[in-house]
Amino acid sequence: MDGGKPLSNALTGAEAMVRMLEAYEVDTIFGLCGDTTLPFYDAMARMKPDIDHILTRDERHAGYMADGYARVTGKPGVCEGPSGGGATYILPGVVEANESSIPILAITTDVATTSRGKYPLTELDQVAMFRPLTKWNTSLDNAARLPAMMRTAFRAMTTGTPGAVHLALPFDTQKGAVDAEEIFADKRHTHFPAERAAPETGAIEEAASLLANASRAVIVCGGGPVIAGAYDALAKVARLLDCPVATTVSGQGAIAETDPNALGVVGSNGGAPSTRDVIDGADVVMFVGCRAGSVTTERWRSPPRSATIIHIDSDPMVIGANYDTAVAIAADARLSLDALAAALETKSPEGQGGAALAKKAWEAKLEAFNALAAETDRPIRPEAVIKALMDVLDDDAIIVADPGTPCPYFSAHYRWRKPGRNFITNRAHGALGYALAASMGAHKGRPSVKTVAVMGDGSFGFSCGEFETIVRHNMPITSVVFSNSVFGWIKAGQDSGFGKRYYNVDFSRTNHAAVAAAFGVKTWTVEDPADLPRVLKEATAHAGPTLVDVISQPLHEAAAPVSEWIA
Secondary structure (H helix, E strand, O other): OEOOEOOOOEEEHHHHHHHHHHHOOOOEEEEOOOHHHHHHHHHHHHHOOOOEEEEOOOHHHHHHHHHHHHHHHOOOEEEEEOOOHHHHHHHHHHHHHHHOOOOEEEEEEEOOHHHOOOOOOOOOOHHHHHHHHOOEEEEOOOHHHHHHHHHHHHHHHHEOOOOOEEEEEEHHHHHOEEEHHHOOOOHHHHOOOEOOOOOOHHHHHHHHHHHHOOOOEEEEEOOHHHHHOOHHHHHHHHHHHOOOEEEOOOOOOOOOOOOOOEEEEOOOEOOOHHHHHHHHOOOEEEEEOOOOOOOOOOOOOOOOOOOEEEEEEOOOOOOOOOOOEEEEEEOOHHHHHHHHHHHHHOOOOOOOOHHHHHHHHHHHHHHHHHHHHOOOOOOEOHHHHHHHHHHHOOOOOEEEEOOOOHHHHHHHHOOOOOOOOOEEEOOOOOOOOHHHHHHHHHHHHOOOOOEEEEEEHHHHHHHHHHHHHHHHOOOOOEEEEEEOOEOHHHHHHHHHHOOOOOOOOEOOOOOHHHHHHHHOOEEEEEOOHHHHHHHHHHHHHOOOOEEEEEEEOOHHHOOOOEHHHHO
């Protein structure tokens, strides 16, 4: 109604939602049906938009799929689910994306606004539940305001520091009237990061002077340069200074790890003594798109407090939170590094020998790794799996790793030969069961390359239902399972810090190959490390979904690159 008169060109709220998604160039939605979603699904069925809806088996995995999709495309990911349990199940994917600065739009349908307070089935306060876990969220209680709120959602997701947003879509809103003339999108917000913030000239000049006069500067990159696509600018700054560039686990891909100045991962998860020595010896450390959190800094011990700190981040609240910061640059990583490179060119800094330091650190890491990867131990050493995958995968392959056994080994030892988003792992909250679903989203976003999901058997138990989804869509994803019958990270912590008092961390071995085969996946089980190269080559070359079940060492018995266990 408009001034008491019916709208001549009205859409229903559900139809308007479909049109707004089309306007923002959404081509894929991941989600699960429910009673409160019926009008939206009916609109999708009638309108037949050019949007591929992937029906998942769990709303949690819909969120993880949207996350993986967004990371490889540079476009917001979209997931949806019903009210009640659907809204609670989708939360893990939303909070992981938000804390990882990845924009996903979570749409959860809801009971009618007219039913609130009358104890309808599945009623809960969705806005209150999502408020602390999202960058922005609201309930679309007024159908006429739906297009405007969608524009707000995409603006919030993609500008500043990207993040997750949530929209509750009540049942009656889906049937309410929306003026078709309100259907339009701001195309700037179809990709991220949008409307990048440029750095202050004075801060750039100050940072350039500190770096040019340093004797041993080091750059530490988090996920920010990867999100910003700052690869060329970062490499140029590193060349001008001849300084080492280290990354966090989330920052892998900011620079090719075969680059002469690349130091590899630092920190307690995936770092090595040789790389830690470089950080500890620095007189100037520049954090770029990095929160300088507990893992990266070995609980704020590395770099030492004596180092001069420069910090670049799109979120000003991150800067100075953990280190006394000499220069703060609250701006986009790519724009900041471009400006920094231009400033350094006018100063002609002397080389600091960073390439030589990086080479020495890699030589020490590779010597230890190659020796372990060549061993013929049974159960199989994780290093042997890493080595075999590096030999069979192309440079543009995507690997998605769960926490637990895969994350430290891949972050420490898989050497990425090109910059870009080729490694994905959930470093914000580390929930098990992420890799399989996120690999599906990554495959949908970048179907022309090989995608590999790597998980422990604990994670397999969280996510194996989605093998039906993989088979239904014939996604040629290869899953690799480290099978060791234990929640390995916890047992390793009990081993190193609690007197080997193992409590309630072991479980029965599952025949993962048989489970996946029952869904229609082609599978192998590997117990002899000599078989790994052949099997992984066959599995990754197969045209459909595959799984390789590797009978592997548990973390507490292996040489895991986690400093607290080694110490």
